[in-house]
Amino acid sequence: GAGVSQSPSNKVTEKGKDVELRCDPISGHTALYWYRQSLGQGLEFLIYFQGNSAPDKSGLPSDRFSAERTGGSVSTLTIQRTQQEDSAVYLCASSRPPNMGPPGGRSYEQYFGPGTRLTVT
């Protein structure tokens, strides 16, 4: 079946421009996550959606970053007035509803997309 898809795969933008990154989660996955991964680094949590609401925005690094999710499906991460330090791979992941884990307990497995590589020049 279809996995998590992200677009564009690569984005080069000039400093100061706004960018929008898109994530299409797996159908039926109610939870959606955005992460940022700088070169050679780990995964930095940005924001989490359950349905259309975002109970946890604690990872957004500044007010230039925002995200929305409509219809409980597609999500858009927007970065305004991009800076060079925003250059990174932005990963999206989705997971099943909490009550749809394997027998014996919840599954927290997240399914990741291929990421969008953002380069700010």
Added chain:
Amino acid sequence: GESVGLHLPTLSVQEGDNSIINCAYSNSASDYFIWYKQESGKGPQFIIDIRSNMDKRQGQRVTVLLNKTVKHLSLQIAATQPGDSAVYFCAENRYSGGGADGLTFGKGTHLIIQP
């Protein structure tokens, strides 16, 4: 900061040898742990998970060990192959205002397989 960390950023092993990747966590309330593999240019992919009511779980060529006493997690890969070269992340279930949802990831270990 992150509550899950790794002891070594890079691990180099000979092809055919066994690999052990270690991970420490600090949240004693965590009850679920997961290992991901990330190949160059791709998103992380699930390898194996384990719940806190277990101390060992085996998959195909992989074994995860959990020591809750010292809050330590390890991933063992048997007879490593060139295709095992990747960055490996451990993660624990993450608690937010909405309860136990999401994952907190460690910094990752880059596994290099020498021919």
